[in-house]
Amino acid sequence: MSEQDDAEREFDLRWADDARHKEPSARARMLAARWKHDPPGPVPFRADPDHVTRPRSPWLSTVVVLGCVAAVILLLGYINFRAPY
Template sequence: MAADPEHERDETWEDVTFDEDFIRSAETTEPSARARMLAARWRNESPEPQPWRSDKPPAGWFFSRA
């Protein structure tokens, strides 16, 4: 009976170890999911300008008087 090819492939990678220096030296970076979502949205239409500080309170903000 022939050996299982999937099992043979798994054994070839059992001896490989990646140290922290190797992982940290990788230059490949990927944008976050939020950045990809906004980039896709802004390809179709650009965002409206927002003031750095608006006159409106933030969403969910409640004024209370104690």
């Protein structure tokens, strides 16, 4: 019975994919209605140079990660040293 259901679902998917007219999604319809009355303004391709921030150094994140790993190792060593045997 499951093979028959799979075959029917496959047929329905092929039938839907082969449709001549495909209805737009709800978001596309909403945006089309909104833009009909209030079209969006032009958007620049690139950001203004005033808004561009200086990228961080990749070494900063490496130092932070290695520092955290060293702190965890030292903390675990301190806890192991203080633990009574």
